[in-house]
Amino acid sequence: DVKVTQSSRYLVKRTGEKVFLECVQDMDHENMFWYRQDPGLGLRLIYFSYDVKMKEKGDIPEGYSVSREKKERFSLILESASTNQTSMYLCASRFPGTVTGELFFGEGSRLTVL
């Protein structure tokens, strides 16, 4: 059973704190993604990675950074959390070698920044 696991389902942090969201996949996928989901908006891409140590900005990278030191792990970092980063964060992975490849998602991490 393929799996994408996000480390925390719910987090509450204070403004200015550094926040780490971890994601691990067991499918040996090259591509991994971080999205955020806000009410009334579609999932928006923050960053993606197409290989170890390789990353590209998505559509809303401001205030975020990422780390991919191992193929199975993709971390999202909020250097200094702000209230407008309160959101649901979803990690996904995908095998890029076929056009029919779907995204596999984690269950999400709901972050509240006070």
Add this chain to the structure above:
Amino acid sequence: ILNVEQSPQSLHVQEGDSTNFTCSFPSSNFYALHWYRWETAKSPEALFVMTLNGDEKKKGRISATLNTKEGYSYLYIKGSQPEDSATYLCAFGHNFNKFYFGSGTKLNVKP
């Protein structure tokens, strides 16, 4: 950012009703169109990945069609059941790394 629109935003139907949703996307630079079902407290799961104009896919009571020339896809659910209650997301694939999501259609099926 490419615009992907889904309609309606929400839908309330009775058990046994059939229903359909729409996903509109840009008609240029098409790579793939995905449909996902997202149940509360679970992860989104793929229903269909569609890549060719005119594609029709079916899984049980759920089916989908694709028109890449005019930029739309329909998702149909025949004889809705309470377990179909979920948010249905479509994602327009611009290339193998970029997928743009609509805001979803939230379906509630009443017993």
